[in-house]
Amino acid sequence: MDMAARPYRSVLYIPASKERALEKARSLPVDAIIFDLEDAVAPGEKTAARDTLRAALGQSYGNRTRIVRINALDTEWGAEDAKAAAAMDCDAILLPKVESAAQLDALAALCGDTPLWAMMETPKGMLAAAEIAAHPRLKGFVMGTNDLAKELNSRFRADRLPMLPGIGLCLLAAKAHGVVIVDGVYNAFKDEDGLRAECEQGRDLGMDGKTLIHPAQIDVANTAFAPSDAEIDLAKRQIEAFEDIVAQGGGVAVVDGKIVENLHVETARKTLAKAEAIAALVE
Known part of the structure; x- marks a missing residue:
């Protein structure tokens, strides 16, 4: 599956030095790790962590995208991390x-290939986002909202108002530039309602998924960033209605009292494609 087409609803951080966590991740229903x-x-463990991770990635993680x-x-x-990671699976x-972009050049x-x-987590990074996204090797953004909040010296708000300009x-x-973008972590991993609200906000904004710090957060993220049954049903009806109108020589259909034009059909097809991609991950 093309990396840009595959789902990134749930993207879980796993310490590369923890063998038990690396093993457990093989059975978790995440889209990416x-x-x-x-x-x-820890600084004293970093060199050994490369070897631990290399061995772990020598075994299958199924359809999960593996990001180091x-x-x-x-x-x-x-x-040395970069060279080691390039040799890993x-x-x-x-x-x-x-x-x-110069950092990506380096x-x-x-x-290699x-x-x-790119982690996007500083004011300078936000202001250079267009340049970074345009880099020919860049395929994804990960929002580092904890670091961004620190750099902004902002207060915590459930609506994340202080960091919305950067986001x-x-x-x-x-x-x-057709780059995948996943939202920052939600720190209170036992606060399911708060996580759900932040996931919904990220999805409303256009994020492709959410980075996670604990397996308990996976189901909420997977649900929030997947097309709902209602969205899938609407997409199918929009496509059908539009195709019927076009066959009759028209260009605008009406579904549920709202007009459906070509741009709406394009969105509907993307919704169905995403649902199909998610289904393919679990097959």
Whole structure:
């Protein structure tokens, strides 16, 4: 399945140094896994974590997209992380705190043909989002909302108002360049209602999915970012009604009292394609 076409409803962070967590992740119903060599691994464990992760990725993770987050290239571990990850059986390498296309150039020089993803988590990154998304090797954005909140010195709000300008810039850039974009984590992993509300907000904004810090968050994210039964039903009826009108020589149909034009049909087809892609993941 093409990486851009596949679902990214749930993207779970897993510490690359934890063998038990790496093994458990094989059975979790997530669309993608970020194998983390950065924040989740203590400095003294980083070198050993590469070997642990290499061994884990030598075994199958099924249809789950496998993304390796390395340390920044200006750290003592970053370059070796990049080289090691490029030799692993992974689908992409994720670089933290990306603020320019030049950083992606430097990573690309180290990791061959492996697709690149970028953590978007600083004001400079937000302001350079269009340049970063346009990079020919870039395939995905991951929002780092915890770091962004720290950089903004913003207060926590359930509506995330302080970070919406930055999120909006990244969304625009991602959509303009056909890049996958997944939302930041929700820290209170036992607060299912809060997580659901933030997932719904992210989906309303146009996010492709949600990064997660705990397996308990998976079901909420999978549901929020999947087409609902009602959306699937509406999409089918819109397509059918529009095709009937076109066959009669018209160009505008009406479904549930609302006009349906070609642009609505294009959205409807994407909805059905996403539902089919999700179904294919679990087959």
